[in-house]
Each structure stands twice: as C-alpha cells, then as structure tokens.
Amino acid sequence: MKPPHRSTRSQGSNTALISSLWRRSRPDAEEIEAGRSIAIPVQDVAAPLRQVLRRLVMALLVLAATTLIVYADRSGYHDNADNSVDFLDAAYYATVTLSTTGYGDITPVGDAARLTNILVITPLRVLFLIILVGTTLEVLTERTRHQVRIHRWRSRVREHTVVVGYGTKGRHAIATLIGQGKRKSEIVVVDPQKKALDAANSDGFVGVLGDATRSDTLLRAELQKASQVVIATERDDTAALVTLTARQLNKHATIVVAVREDENVPLLRQSGADTVVTSSSSAGRLLGMSMMSPSVGSVLEDLLTYGNGLDVVDRPVTKAEAGRSPRQCDDLVVAVVRGHRLLHYTDPEAATLQLTDRVITIKQAPEQAE
The missing domain is CATH 3.40.50.720 (NAD(P)-binding Rossmann-like Domain)
Known part of the structure; x- marks a missing residue:
C-alpha cells in the first residue's frame, strides 16, 4: 500500500488506505508502555544534583558544628586509646555519634560534656539523620508527587x-x-x-x-x-x-x-x-x-x-454594527459567518449585518496598532 500522498484518486485507493490504517492500530508492548507517560511542566524546581549537593553541604555543616562543640569541651571526654582528645578525635567522635555508630572508645565523662550531649549533640544528631533520610525520601516520593500533579491536572482541565x-x-x-x-x-x-x-x-x-x-x-x-x-x-x-x-x-x-x-x-x-x-x-x-x-x-x-503587521480575525458583530453594511465597519470585513454558512462580503445576503453574525476581518496586529 502506497502512502496517501502517492495514491490515486480511485475508490480502491481509499479502501486500501482505510485497511492499512486499522492494521497500524496494533502497537507493540513498548509503544503501549511509552504511551503511559504524562509530562507536566514544573517551574522553579532545583535539579536533582543541586538538591543532593545542598543537603550534603547542610550535613557537613552539622558535622563541623558538632566537631567544634566537642573540641571546645575536649577535657570532658575520655579516649580509651591515649586518654586525650585532639581535634581529629573530636571529628571522629562527631562522625560516629551523628551516624549513630557509637563505638564507645571516646566517651563524655564530664558533667558539662554529658549535658552538652543531651541538649546540643542529640538534636544535631536528629537533624543530621533528617537531612540524610530527607534526601532518600526526596527520591522515593518524586513519583508520588508526579502522580498527584497528574491527578490534579486531570481534575481541573x-x-x-x-x-x-x-x-x-x-x-x-x-x-x-x-x-x-x-x-x-x-x-x-x-x-x-x-x-x-x-x-x-x-x-x-x-x-x-x-x-x-x-x-x-x-x-x-x-x-x-x-x-x-x-x-x-x-x-x-x-x-x-x-x-x-x-x-x-x-x-x-x-x-x-x-x-x-x-x-x-x-x-x-x-x-x-x-x-x-x-x-x-x-x-x-x-x-x-x-x-x-x-x-x-x-x-x-x-x-x-x-501578530505581525495584519491579522485575520474572527469576531462577533457588535450592537453598533448590527443593521449596517459590512463596508461601514471600522475593520475591513472580508466575509460574514451566518449560522453555519460563510458569506462573501459581496454576497447580497451579507449586505446587512445581523447581531447573531460573526465577521472575518483584517486588522492591524496589536503591537502594530500601538
């Protein structure tokens, strides 16, 4: 079967075309799966990599703050390895504490250090976990949010x-x-x-x-x-x-x-x-x-x-134009639509405009008119 633009004008050609159309209506599984995708534009949404980097920076800031807090009160901590806590030990303690690993080789022994762990480091640990878990949830819930947007769009369109x-x-x-x-x-x-x-x-x-x-x-x-x-x-x-x-x-x-x-x-x-x-x-x-x-x-x-120079516009007849000739309109009227009929402006039936008519006019584009 030849495509329509190469076919003849015979009745048999149209029959062959219709037959080919219905044969083409059997897509394979891949086409069916592709047809399930609906893409809705979302504005002002950061790229996935940017979102991950922003969360990583936040996690590192929490880690750095915890390290400084521990190092500032290093005398209240005990290291089983050498009985002293330096900056590296403070960073190590902050890492294993925030990640809830807790090896127990460095422990708070002073009252101030323990109070700081209760009031400051524990909330920081929760914040750190929220940041990490939030990144995972961001990926897992993206599909759900997409489905919600599709459902909302379908209900409103x-x-x-x-x-x-x-x-x-x-x-x-x-x-x-x-x-x-x-x-x-x-x-x-x-x-x-x-x-x-x-x-x-x-x-x-x-x-x-x-x-x-x-x-x-x-x-x-x-x-x-x-x-x-x-x-x-x-x-x-x-x-x-x-x-x-x-x-x-x-x-x-x-x-x-x-x-x-x-x-x-x-x-x-x-x-x-x-x-x-x-x-x-x-x-x-x-x-x-x-x-x-x-x-x-x-x-x-x-x-x-x-929108460029002259435009062809279809508009209703105004009350001021009803009963008048198309030539008396402000716009250049080239045709009149009356019911389901299209009348040329020279047609005797279009000599007098009716309020229910529509007119096809030529007018200046809005930006040109300004």
Missing part, C-alpha cells in the same frame, strides 16, 4: 486544546493560538517522540508521550473534555486514523487537520475533521502568487503570521 504532533506545523499552530490569547495551561501536546515531548514540556506545555492513533493515549490527554483538536502529524494516513479516533472520543470538539495532498481531504472530512488544511498545495499556491507578484506573496504571508 476543561475546554482545552489538544495538539497532536510537535513538529514545525504543530509548533506554529500553538504559537498562533497563544498569540490569540490561549494560555499554555490550556494546551496539551501529544507526540510519540520523547525528544519532541521534552521540547514541549520545556516550553511550558503538558505533554503526553504515545501513539495518538490509540484511544488510550488520547484519553490520557483528556481529549474527551477538549474543545479543540489540532492534528499535525507527518503522514496523511496517521492523520486520518487520529481524526477517526478523536471524533469517536469527542463528538463536539472542533477538529482541524493538516494533510500533505488534496486527494486525501475528502477522506479526512469523512473521518470527522471540521477543517482540513493542505500543506503542499497551500505552499504551492503561495509560491505561485509570489512568483506573479512578490508583493501579493508578502501580504499573504503577513496575513498568515499572527
């Missing part, structure tokens, strides 16, 4: 956007969403590559590692509660199966899919996509327009880049 694929298309789609006011906490990235997921996580996005053609991977991304789904995979057949799975899990979300070839657009629409963007033909049209007129190509590229 609603109406978010799931982006399948963190390649060039996926990253640019996310950049546009953020430019339009979408928060990073409202975006979840799904990708089968660990490297791509780490990049998304470092950029501040929740990530799910796994095969997006599997429903369990999309369920971990809480796709059933999402309001928008962006599918930007590398292959058209993968995009089709992801679309089928996503639509099965969520009947109401808006699904936008990127494909390489125009011949696969009908298949993606039948699979449940609301909008299908053809990357190769769109790039070809832009190349052709740029060849005919570089200025036209520059304007189109400007319109496609949100």
Whole structure:
C-alpha cells in the first residue's frame, strides 16, 4: 500500500488506505508502555544534583558544628586509646555519634560534656539523620508527587486544546493560538517522540508521550473534555486514523487537520475533521502568487503570521454594527459567518449585518496598532 500522498484518486485507493490504517492500530508492548507517560511542566524546581549537593553541604555543616562543640569541651571526654582528645578525635567522635555508630572508645565523662550531649549533640544528631533520610525520601516520593500533579491536572482541565504532533506545523499552530490569547495551561501536546515531548514540556506545555492513533493515549490527554483538536502529524494516513479516533472520543470538539495532498481531504472530512488544511498545495499556491507578484506573496504571508503587521480575525458583530453594511465597519470585513454558512462580503445576503453574525476581518496586529 502506497502512502496517501502517492495514491490515486480511485475508490480502491481509499479502501486500501482505510485497511492499512486499522492494521497500524496494533502497537507493540513498548509503544503501549511509552504511551503511559504524562509530562507536566514544573517551574522553579532545583535539579536533582543541586538538591543532593545542598543537603550534603547542610550535613557537613552539622558535622563541623558538632566537631567544634566537642573540641571546645575536649577535657570532658575520655579516649580509651591515649586518654586525650585532639581535634581529629573530636571529628571522629562527631562522625560516629551523628551516624549513630557509637563505638564507645571516646566517651563524655564530664558533667558539662554529658549535658552538652543531651541538649546540643542529640538534636544535631536528629537533624543530621533528617537531612540524610530527607534526601532518600526526596527520591522515593518524586513519583508520588508526579502522580498527584497528574491527578490534579486531570481534575481541573476543561475546554482545552489538544495538539497532536510537535513538529514545525504543530509548533506554529500553538504559537498562533497563544498569540490569540490561549494560555499554555490550556494546551496539551501529544507526540510519540520523547525528544519532541521534552521540547514541549520545556516550553511550558503538558505533554503526553504515545501513539495518538490509540484511544488510550488520547484519553490520557483528556481529549474527551477538549474543545479543540489540532492534528499535525507527518503522514496523511496517521492523520486520518487520529481524526477517526478523536471524533469517536469527542463528538463536539472542533477538529482541524493538516494533510500533505488534496486527494486525501475528502477522506479526512469523512473521518470527522471540521477543517482540513493542505500543506503542499497551500505552499504551492503561495509560491505561485509570489512568483506573479512578490508583493501579493508578502501580504499573504503577513496575513498568515499572527501578530505581525495584519491579522485575520474572527469576531462577533457588535450592537453598533448590527443593521449596517459590512463596508461601514471600522475593520475591513472580508466575509460574514451566518449560522453555519460563510458569506462573501459581496454576497447580497451579507449586505446587512445581523447581531447573531460573526465577521472575518483584517486588522492591524496589536503591537502594530500601538
């Protein structure tokens, strides 16, 4: 079976494509295990090595303080080896005492030394043990804290956007969403590559590692509660199966899919996509327009880049605009959305705006307007 971008437009080609999609839905055990990983960005957390070094410094400070205390009152201690306690003996006593080894060859014999052991050295021993045990618990409880963060995130996430694929298309789609006011906490990235997921996580996005053609991977991304789904995979057949799975899990979300070839657009629409963007033909049209007129190509590229120069904006009609012509709006209106219909601004039906309409306008980017 040839991939979709090499297939013919025949019905038999679509049948073969669908058949291949379902054959690809059988991942091995390694893929299933990889799909269990959810990465949630955590800010202001020290690196593990730095945490260990900080605890080690604290332990050494406690050891040094205990050594100085013992050495200052060395006359109150007895060494069975030579009946005298020097600085090395004080450090040795502090080490075996704090670690609770207690060989008994150096012992406090004076009242002041014994009182110091009760009131000072014993609390220092407890502190020393807390530091050591705390380092171990830090490692052991990290997994638990991660599971708690995942549980908290799942209980709170609603109406978010799931982006399948963190390649060039996926990253640019996310950049546009953020430019339009979408928060990073409202975006979840799904990708089968660990490297791509780490990049998304470092950029501040929740990530799910796994095969997006599997429903369990999309369920971990809480796709059933999402309001928008962006599918930007590398292959058209993968995009089709992801679309089928996503639509099965969520009947109401808006699904936008990127494909390489125009011949696969009908298949993606039948699979449940609301909008299908053809990357190769769109790039070809832009190349052709740029060849005919570089200025036209520059304007189109400007319109496609949100936040730079001119932006295409979908907004509701205001009360002041209702009943008026699109040409009387402050923004340049190029289309009117009425119900589920898209009307060109020259369409007679769009001659008078209604309060329930939405308009597609061209306006200056916010930073340019300032």
